Amino acid sequence: MCCIPQPRQDTKILWRRLAHSPHLIDEVDASGSTPLHLAAKAGHDKVVALLLLHKPSLVDVKDSKGTALHEAAEAGHEGIVARLLAVKSELVDDVRRRFRETPLHLAAKNGHDGVVALLACNPQDAQDTSGQTALHLAAQAGFGEVVARLLAYRPELLTVVSYSTTPLCKAAANGHRHVVALLLSHKPESVDPYALYIAASHGHHHVVALLLEHCPDLIKEKNFEYRGRNVLHVAAMRGHMKLIVDLLPRCSFLDDVDLEGRTPLFCAAHAGHEEVVELLFPLTPGQVSF
Numbered sequence: 128m129c130c131i132p133q134p135r136q137d138t139k140i141l142w143r144r145l146a147h148s149p150h151l152i153d154e155v156d157a158s159g160s161t162p163l164h165l166a167a168k169a170g171h172d173k174v175v176a177l178l179l180l181h182k183p184s185l186v187d188v189k190d191s192k193g194t195a196l197h198e199a200a201e202a203g204h205e206g207i208v209a210r211l212l213a214v215k216s217e218l219v220d221d222v223r224r225r226f227r228e229t230p231l232h233l234a235a236k237n238g239h240d241g242v243v244a245l246l247a248c249n250p251q252d253a254q255d256t257s258g259q260t261a262l263h264l265a266a267q268a269g270f271g272e273v274v275a276r277l278l279a280y281r282p283e284l285l286t287v288v289s290y291s292t293t294p295l296c297k298a299a300a301n302g303h304r305h306v307v308a309l310l311l312s313h314k315p316e317s318v319d320p321y322a323l324y325i326a327a328s329h330g331h332h333h334v335v336a337l338l339l340e341h342c343p344d345l346i347k348e349k350n351f352e353y354r355g356r357n358v359l360h361v362a363a364m365r366g367h368m369k370l371i372v373d374l375l376p377r378c379s380f381l382d383d384v385d386l387e388g389r390t391p392l393f394c395a396a397h398a399g400h401e402e403v404v405e406l407l408f409p410l411t412p413g414q415v416s417f
Contacts, residue, residue, distance in 0.1 A: 200230035258289035366400035
C-alpha cells in the first residue's frame, strides 16, 4: 500500500522514511497509483518535489488513469503541473489509456485556465477516442477563458471535426452564447450550418439569433441530416414557441417542405404541439391535410 503523509505532515518525516526504506517510493495501490500520483492529485506540492528529487523517473509511471501529470492537470494544480513538466516536458503529449485524453484535454474540460496556459503552448492537437480536441471539450462546457486561450495558441483547432461536430456546434448545442460569440469572432466568415440546427433543436433562441446575425442566409438552408428541414421546421417539430416567434419575421417560406413533403406546420401537428399549430396555421399558404 502507498505510504504518503497527510497534507500538514512535515515532509522531513517522508524524507527520513525514504532514506531508511527507499523501496517505498515504488509502491503502488490497487489502481497502480504511486505516491507521486496521489500527491499530484491531492495538490501536495512539497511532497511532489521531494518524491521527484528522490526518483524523477516516477513521472513516466502510469496507473489505471495515466501519469501523475494527468492527475495534476485534471485537478487544476498549476504548480505541480509546472514541476512535472520541468522534469519531462514530453509528458504533455501523453495520453490516458482510456479515452486517449491528454493532460490538456483534462484541464480544458474542467475549466482550469492556468493549467491550460502551461500546456497549450506545446504543439499538440490530439483527439480523444471521440475525435474531440481540448477546444471541443472547453466549448461544450462553456469555459470561455479556456476557449480564448486555446484559440490564441492553436486557432487551427476551430475547424477540427469530431463526428461531424465542430467546437462551434458543441457550444451551440449547450446554449453557451458567450462561447459561440468568441468562436465566431475568430472565423466569422465560416459558420457551420449544423450549429444553427442543433441550437434550434434545443431551443436556444439567443444562440440562433447570434448565428443568424453573423450569417443571415443560414435561415434558408436545408440540412439533410435533419431530413432536408430548415430551421423553422426544426423549431416547430420541437415545439419551441419563443424561437418560432423570433424566426417568423425572417421567414418567407412557411410553405417550404422537407424531404418527406412536410411544412413546419405539418411537423408541429405531427409532434402534437397545439400552440405552434395555432400560430402557424393562419400564416401557412395553401390547404394542409393532417
